[in-house]
Structures are given as C-alpha cells and as structure tokens.
Amino acid sequence: MSEDSSSTPAPLSDNEQETPAQAPKAGSRWNDIWERLLRLGLGEIALRVGTVIASIALILLVVWVMGSFYLKGRVETERPSAAALAAALPTPTPTVAAPEFKAPAGYTYAAGIPRLAQIHTSLPSRPRFEIITYEVQSGDTVFGIAEKFGLKPQSILWGNLYTLADDPHRLSIGQKLNILPVDGVLYRWNAGDGLNGVSSAYGVTPDAIIDWPGNHLDRATLGDLSNPNIAPGTDIFVPGGTRAFISWSAPLISRTDPAKASIFGPGYCGQQYDGYIGQGTFVWPTTATYLSGYDYSPETNHWGIDIAGALGNPIYAADSGVVVYSGWNDWGYGNVVVIDHGNGWQSLYAHLSQIYAGCGASVSQGITIGAMGSTGRSTGPHLHFELMNASGVRVNPWSFLQK
Numbered sequence: 001m002s003e004d005s006s007s008t009p010a011p012l013s014d015n016e017q018e019t020p021a022q023a024p025k026a027g028s029r030w031n032d033i034w035e036r037l038l039r040l041g042l043g044e045i046a047l048r049v050g051t052v053i054a055s056i057a058l059i060l061l062v063v064w065v066m067g068s069f070y071l072k073g074r075v076e077t078e079r080p081s082a083a084a085l086a087a088a089l090p091t092p093t094p095t096v097a098a099p100e101f102k103a104p105a106g107y108t109y110a111a112g113i114p115r116l117a118q119i120h121t122s123l124p125s126r127p128r129f130e131i132i133t134y135e136v137q138s139g140d141t142v143f144g145i146a147e148k149f150g151l152k153p154q155s156i157l158w159g160n161l162y163t164l165a166d167d168p169h170r171l172s173i174g175q176k177l178n179i180l181p182v183d184g185v186l187y188r189w190n191a192g193d194g195l196n197g198v199s200s201a202y203g204v205t206p207d208a209i210i211d212w213p214g215n216h217l218d219r220a221t222l223g224d225l226s227n228p229n230i231a232p233g234t235d236i237f238v239p240g241g242t243r244a245f246i247s248w249s250a251p252l253i254s255r256t257d258p259a260k261a262s263i264f265g266p267g268y269c270g271q272q273y274d275g276y277i278g279q280g281t282f283v284w285p286t287t288a289t290y291l292s293g294y295d296y297s298p299e300t301n302h303w304g305i306d307i308a309g310a311l312g313n314p315i316y317a318a319d320s321g322v323v324v325y326s327g328w329n330d331w332g333y334g335n336v337v338v339i340d341h342g343n344g345w346q347s348l349y350a351h352l353s354q355i356y357a358g359c360g361a362s363v364s365q366g367i368t369i370g371a372m373g374s375t376g377r378s379t380g381p382h383l384h385f386e387l388m389n390a391s392g393v394r395v396n397p398w399s400f401l402q403k
Helices: 003-007 026-039 043-071 082-086 142-148 153-158 195-201 206-210 258-264
Strands: 132-135 176-179 184-188 235-239 305-307 314-316 321-329 334-340 346-352 368-371 383-388
Touching (some): 153 184, 195 206, 206 235, 321 346, 334 368
Antiparallel strands (some): 132 176, 314 368, 346 383
C-alpha cells in the first residue's frame, strides 16, 4: 500500500457512526438547581414556598370541581327518544266516590255546630268579704281548718273567741266556727267603744275597719269616730288585725309565792315551801315518746306538747323540785301538777287521771307523780307537758327533754 492510503482511516459501520453529545436530562437539571439552592442556604425557604404553592393549587382545583359539578347543580339528563314521546300514557287509576256522611240521630244540627254549656265550670277565685260558717268535722284541727281556707291558724282562734276562747283544745265535732275572709280579728262591739281605740288595739287604722265591705259601715251615718253609730253586740271584722292570746296556762309559780295561781282553780297551793333543787336537765315525762295531738305551737296558743299514751300510764317528774300546784284546773287542763325546780325552771303536767304528789312535796327526777288521763278539755288520754324558764317564757320542750 502507498503512504496516502495507509494514512486514511477506514470507514465506520452504521452501528459505529459517531453521534453528537446528548443534552442533559430534566431530572438532573432540577437536581442541579436544588443543589445550588442548598449551597446558597435557601433550601428550607424554597421548600416552604413550594408547599404553599402546591396547597393553593389544590384548593383552586377543589373549588373548580365543586363549582362545575355541584354548586351549579349541573345534572345531565337523557332526552327521551321520539318513540318514548309517542307512546301512550298509562291508564289512570279509577277514583271511587266517598259515601255520603249521615250523622247519628240526635246529633244533626240545622244551624251548624252548637257551643255546649259546661256543667263543671271552674270559675276564677273571687275575693270574699263576708264571714262564713264552718261545722267542725271528725279529725279537724285548728291547723287543718286554717289551711283549708287559706288562713293562718291564729285567725281561726281570733275569729272564734267566744267559742274556742283562744284554746285549741276546745275544738269539738259539730261546733260552728266563724271563717274570716282574710287573716285578722273578729271584734264584738261594746257600748262606749271608739273606732280609734279599737283599731289602735289591733294594730290597724280606723279606715281599714270602715272601708271593709263586709262591715257595712256608712261614713255618712257613722258619726263621731270616738262614739260611732255601731250597735253594741255587732261583730266587726278587723282585716289584718292582731292581738295577744288569752293565756290559760299557769303563770310562773315560785315556791315562795304559790298562791298567785289561785285564779286557775282549787289545785293552787297556799303557803311557801322549800325542798329539792333540780339539776337543769329534763327526762322524758312518760312512757310513750310520740305525740297524740298538738305540738308546741305559739301561733295557736299551744305552749306545750301533747304526748300519747294509754289511760293510767305513769307520769314522771322531768327534774327534781317542789310541787307548787296539785289538783283541778278550771281552765280546761283538768287535774294538773306543777313543779318548781328551784333554779328558775318550772314544769307542768296536765289532764292527769290520778295525782300522787300533793302541794309542797319534794320530788326527785324520774319519780312517778301521777297517771295519764283525759280530764278537762281533752279528746282522749294524753299528757300535756310544758316547760317555763326563769323569765316566765314557755319554751319548746323538744329542745330540752332527753329521751
């Protein structure tokens, strides 16, 4: 071969044809950009910006989808074909006429529906101005009667002074009681009374008495308020009036002056005594420990407790002391024993069937002084028991008795 031929390269095959250098791939390009950002310290910022952009794009996509397919309510409906439109409609369901209504005999009204009268019509409560009468029934109490007519218990007593005499024990079956229209006092007019004095005694003004419709007083004919034209014996209602109760119980009777109780009956003791002094504690005065009637109730003038029991049950001295009243009480308590305990206290035991301790007897705490009974104004065997302190105040026995 010659020199020229030896220096010329041999041609390449088709598979060995030389190709230009390939362009860099898209993935490597993004990697380069990311590496440059990292080298510049902007990687974290770029990541956050990208996340925000992606989120915004996603939200816009959701809004577009909702607006296109839901909010606009686009519902593609298939149009009926011509054959379906030409088809005959279904046969309508036959309708059967309802039968004519015929009302039962006696219920046909020519003039429409009438308004029937109600036999048991409930009328609203109306104010009452007149005094009415109530007959006491079996099981009645001052509290029960007062509740029945919406009154306070004392108003039952204050409206019936000449029947009950401020004593709830006087209540008996068949009695006719005055029922006041509202709480207050019923006063029986006496000759020489004046409206100023009567109204002042019960804590009201003369106008309260004059203007009460149930009193039927006429200002034009009433005359001088100090001597008004009101007939003696007329019952005058004092609305809102109050008064003190008449006390039928024994006063504070000391062993140095027991004769002061003479107004209560023949059981009073007439001379001074000396003897045992109490301890200031009080034991239960009988065998049973529950009530049979009234509880301690100053609002009904009942200043003791009525303890249940059978006829003849023993009655015990609640504390040591000296008997200063022993015998009959004229004011409804029957046979009574009163003990002065010498320390300012006094105890009373009423309605006894038997008395075992006479005037001046020194008794020790717990000794039997009598037997349970039903003497005086009583509806059955029980013990009426009272406690009075040195101030002459009858206290609630429940606060001091020890069972």
